[in-house]
Amino acid sequence: MRLTVAQMHEVIAHCRAERPNEACGILAGRGGRVVRVYATRNADLSPQSFLINSEDQFRVMTETERDDLEFTAIYHSHPTSDALPSQRDVQLTTYPEALHLIVSLRREPVVGRAYRIVEGHVTEVPLIVEKEVSDVR
Numbered sequence: 001m002r003l004t005v006a007q008m009h010e011v012i013a014h015c016r017a018e019r020p021n022e023a024c025g026i027l028a029g030r031g032g033r034v035v036r037v038y039a040t041r042n043a044d045l046s047p048q049s050f051l052i053n054s055e056d057q058f059r060v061m062t063e064t065e066r067d068d069l070e071f072t073a074i075y076h077s078h079p080t081s082d083a084l085p086s087q088r089d090v091q092l093t094t095y096p097e098a099l100h101l102i103v104s105l106r107r108e109p110v111v112g113r114a115y116r117i118v119e120g121h122v123t124e125v126p127l128i129v130e131k132e133v134s135d136v137r
């Protein structure tokens with residue numbers, strides 16, 4: 001999956017702002033390229049888990065359907081652990097078509113890694129952070 005430096009900074013800023021709890025959000029895009037970052041509320045309000053607030057999810061789905069965007073990835077933070085899927089993350093079945101971007105705030109610099117998680121199988125996928133180019137969209 002690909003996103004821009006500015007989008008990655010937006011994700012990291014949201015993750016930092018939600019500490020000590022996990023932050024979560026949706027990266028909408030086309031063909032593996034992120035077009036829009038949606039910071040959503042974590043309904044769990046927990047340092048160890050996340051659940052995208054249902055109102056936020058509905059709002060994002062409405063907008064992305066209108067604008068013909070896919071859920072490229074779901075992102076969430078690990079405030080104190082590494083950027084590896086937790087047992088709970090592996091068991092998630094909510095967005096099988098989306099990738100999962102995990103941002104670890106455990107140490108500086110923060111680390112982001114992306115995974116495909118399907119039916120309990122985890123595969124890391126390349127996370128490409130690109131410099132802004134005016135014609136990417």
Ligand SMILES: [Zn+2]
Nearest residue numbers: 076085086089
């Ligand atoms: Zn997690």
